[in-house]
Amino acid sequence: MSRIEARTLKGFRDYLPEAMIPKQSMLDRIARTFERHGFSPVTTPALEYTEVLTGNIGPENQKLLYRFRDHGDRDVALRFDLTVPFARMIAEHGELPRPFRRYQMGTVWRGESPGKGRYREFMQCDVDIVGSESMLAEAEILGVGCAALEGLGVERFQLRLGHRLLLNALMTSLGVDESERVQVILRELDKLLKVGEKSVRQSLRQLAGLEDDALERIFRFIRLGESEGDLLEELESLVGDQPDGPAGIAQLGEILRYAEAAGFRERIEVDLSIARGLDYYTGAVYETFLLDLPDLGSVMSGGRYDGLIGLFLGQSIPAVGISVGIDRLVVGLQELGLVPEQKTSARVLVTTFNIDTASASVEVARALRAAGIPTELYPGTPKIAKQFKYANRLGFPLVVIGGPDELAQGQVTLKDMIGGEQMIVAIADLPGEVEKRLQSLDTASERE
């Protein structure tokens, strides 16, 4: 038989242990935070009817779908996010309670041009609350998002909070009401952090035909969050007389009040230029940046989308959510040195001297595992030097060796691979001794 070439598709990748151990640990910690905030796990299928996924996305994004005909000639596609399938799930399962809150961690696929840090397969971690128009829902969502990042050891981050209603009010105050022109303006404003004010002003002039006074008004508006004065009062004077103005101002004020009570007010910077690309947002919108890595882009984004579920249900259902960009976050935290390097889940390697002592090694590994210590039994009996080389390569801090003479006396040798010293330990005492040494290693590494 001819050899098959071992290769992965462009834009796809394997996560080997060195990359997956920290990612899995982060996913676990995020899930625990989501649960502590009362969000329950759900999953939806990776494949959906294409019409389910395309109902609310523009033709540009539709091209990104992995779309095909299945065995039953159905028009199907791989999900490109978790929010649209979630909306479908809510509409399909009328029996679910309201309010309904869930988290979901899952893979999504987009046929984009792969680039640095951009893949065609990546993971999203979403939390959402459905069935509440109250700003308490925003407070819960922003609160769980902040707690998730804090739970990963991230201390320096900033939530940039905008509001679609306030942007609507700004648009009507400028006399702009054609939705196409609004889209152009919002899209250009969204680029502000990336390309800077000068470039945005220029494109707003060229692409949206805005004059100088309109531009002044826009930039005064989106800079309000940085001003010294009372934000809500200034908003009142600027857009309080527009149709969506009062509601937007009231909602923003309420969110900030709850953020104060929940203890994350200082995380928030009001940034009214935030619009979020996706068409389905209707209220508060937010992006999150690591202060030490601003160029990484937003690591956690979301907003209120009161219209999306209605596409399926014919009746509008309020909803608000946030999504943690776990893959980008892994890259960021590694860059910040917040991710310890680890090549194996195990902490101890039990070596095997020869086939006659193999059963004894099996018993030793069993005892260590029974004590909850992550243990690998070397699955073979090559020369001990080879087993040590393996231990070094994977960074095991501790190795157990049992020669025939030692084992006959109920003992083994425990070797500290970092300090280099070794000691003889009775097998019965081994789990306790290993635990003690691992603890002192962990304390030492925390002190570093």
Added chain:
Amino acid sequence: MSRIEARTLKGFRDYLPEAMIPKQSMLDRIARTFERHGFSPVTTPALEYTEVLTGNIGPENQKLLYRFRDHGDRDVALRFDLTVPFARMIAEHGELPRPFRRYQMGTVWRGESPGKGRYREFMQCDVDIVGSESMLAEAEILGVGCAALEGLGVERFQLRLGHRLLLNALMTSLGVDESERVQVILRELDKLLKVGEKSVRQSLRQLAGLEDDALERIFRFIRLGESEGDLLEELESLVGDQPDGPAGIAQLGEILRYAEAAGFRERIEVDLSIARGLDYYTGAVYETFLLDLPDLGSVMSGGRYDGLIGLFLGQSIPAVGISVGIDRLVVGLQELGLVPEQKTSARVLVTTFNIDTASASVEVARALRAAGIPTELYPGTPKIAKQFKYANRLGFPLVVIGGPDELAQGQVTLKDMIGGEQMIVAIADLPGEVEKRLQSLDTASERE
């Protein structure tokens, strides 16, 4: 815009919280067991080049692939198991250490006719060791499998252990050496547990043209595990003179010896009829049955597959693994009453009296969460009766209510939804009080 029908594809399903909470908890516990046994997590893409997936599967199984052309006109398909992509990964990443052990939990897709308990999308939890010919690898794999089930609270299960080399030896002892006829015989033997001996004898006669003396020999062979005598000696007399006989006997003996040392010998029943359908197995093979639900089928299966990685590498690399059928296991454990019912991850609902007290409710929820208590804040301010109805529906054991007068005195009411009693608690004391009550509820439910 016309309404989109909210529907899932045939053979696919949503996991709502009631189903996903126990599944997620089982997945977490299995992952912890895998890690305690020194297996590290990896992931591979859901999509692969079709030729990567089809190299070792027959035309029948190829039809089950979700296969299509991607944006770059590549012939791609969704993975149908985790083992073949894993073999591709090993071949592609020559830099990985050997032995190499990993676990992977992931979704796989097969376009089969959906039926009771059979879906087109399901999950697998695999552990494998690559690069070892030693039976210590089998011991590690079988040991981690047993520990995974025990970690889920499953006590009554049985591992049925067969061996491909011994089946080969049986075949040559019968004078059967055409691989097609061997396949027919193995496939029929695999059905033994399901259809019974009489039916298997009949099909062996009709489909493989076996005579009575051959059938006697076969059934004596596959019943050896049940015999009172010394299994290995009897195997010696039956197939010890065949080419693959001595190696198979030695390997089986070694596995059983290590199983004794690792403490799971009594879980194993040698069952030489076990062949496992997949073509890639070359040594020990195993299936696992819940003793109280034998009809559920195998919940954990695997074996040695020394040839698979060679399809990619051109050079043979030994490998052995096991796969936990998590979706089937969830169904089984629910049937056995081993899965507690839970509609939400949270244990306490903090209600909100009105918009003036909302900030105070936010603070109360914050304090409970800071103490590690899974807490939901009701995200809105409808009448308290409605919030109580919601708490009952989701089965919250505890509800916190804070009226304006109470809150003014730094107090809230804590209501026990099971016993019905309620008490006034100072907000500062609330986390401690809630913890105490949750602990006593948990103790009570364990006593049940």
